[in-house]
Amino acid sequence: MTDTSAAEEEKDPDIELFVKAGSDGESIGNCPFSQRLFMILWLKGVVFNVTTVDLKRKPADLHNLAPGTHPPFLTFEGEVKTDINKIEEYLEDMLAPPRYPKLSAKNRESNTAGNDIFAKFSAYIKNIRPENNAVLEKSLNKALAKLDEFLLSPLPEELQDGRNVAEGGSIRKYLDGDTLTLADCNLLPKLHVVKVLFLLLLSNYRQKVMINQLQKWAVSRYSISLPLVFHSDLFVSGCLFQDLVLCPKFL
Structure with a gap:
């Protein structure tokens, strides 16, 4: 050659x-x-x-x-x-091995974890009828709780070798383990938008209730990893607050 x-x-x-x-x-x-x-x-x-x-x-x-x-x-x-x-x-x-890393998740369930949160959050935050708040909030909480349950449930390989399993459940960093996969590339940016919009657009009372609840869950631990992924403010600066407000089409 x-x-x-x-x-x-x-x-x-x-x-x-x-x-x-x-x-x-x-x-x-x-x-x-x-x-x-x-x-x-x-x-x-x-x-x-x-x-x-x-x-x-x-x-x-x-x-x-x-x-x-x-x-x-x-x-x-x-x-x-x-x-x-x-x-x-x-x-x-x-872009396949051996030159490029494989990013597909090992566990099929990782690909669908949290896939309904964005739609439910959109319905919740766009709602202008106070009488619907409770139902929409319950639906969103259910979706977040389902993702939380998945994050805390040990993966098959974790059960086999006991890795990343603590008293409270799995402590893995990402959806499919300690390595980012395509599933995380899909979900993490959406969760970042959800967290920022919680802080921006909700009334003080609704914001306090939802943020307090989120902080109790593994979802909070997982979603905070997005800026850490790149060791920079890439996604923080890329998600300008004014753009989050002006672009509801992505909700």
Whole structure:
């Protein structure tokens, strides 16, 4: 094998991720779906470019690149990919071991844990009829409690070797163990939005009740790991408070 062909094999594919811009039209805006794809690419360890798209002034070349599509989407070696779930599958297939880490969860249940929280939170926080608060809050609490139960329930491999199991249950860091998986890339950004909006939009009484309840659960331990994942304020600065308020479409 020549040096040139070896270098070509070692070169990362040409990947560009297009994400929604923040309220200033330039910074990375709040979009848990964009963050999901960013996390996947970051965890894969591949070099990629990020382009922010101002939806108010979408450039003509981007319109031609992905007509009728809002970010996030990406190009992989020039090929446009727009479906988020299919992008996840594609990246897992194309960026595979031994060069890139496998990110799929070992346990199937990890992929669906907490998958209804975002919708229930959206219904709860958008509600303008006080008489519906109790029912919607109960539904949200039930979804959070279900995720909490999953986080505290030891995984099969934890039961086998006794690892990460304490008196109160599993103390693993993430959904499928101590390593981030595709399941976390999907859920963690959404939980981050939920936590921030709790602080921003709820009345003091409702906020206090829900925050106190959240802090008692393993969900709080899990959701706080998002900023720690990157050892920086990437997602904190990317989730600008004004964008969280101005972009209810992502709830």
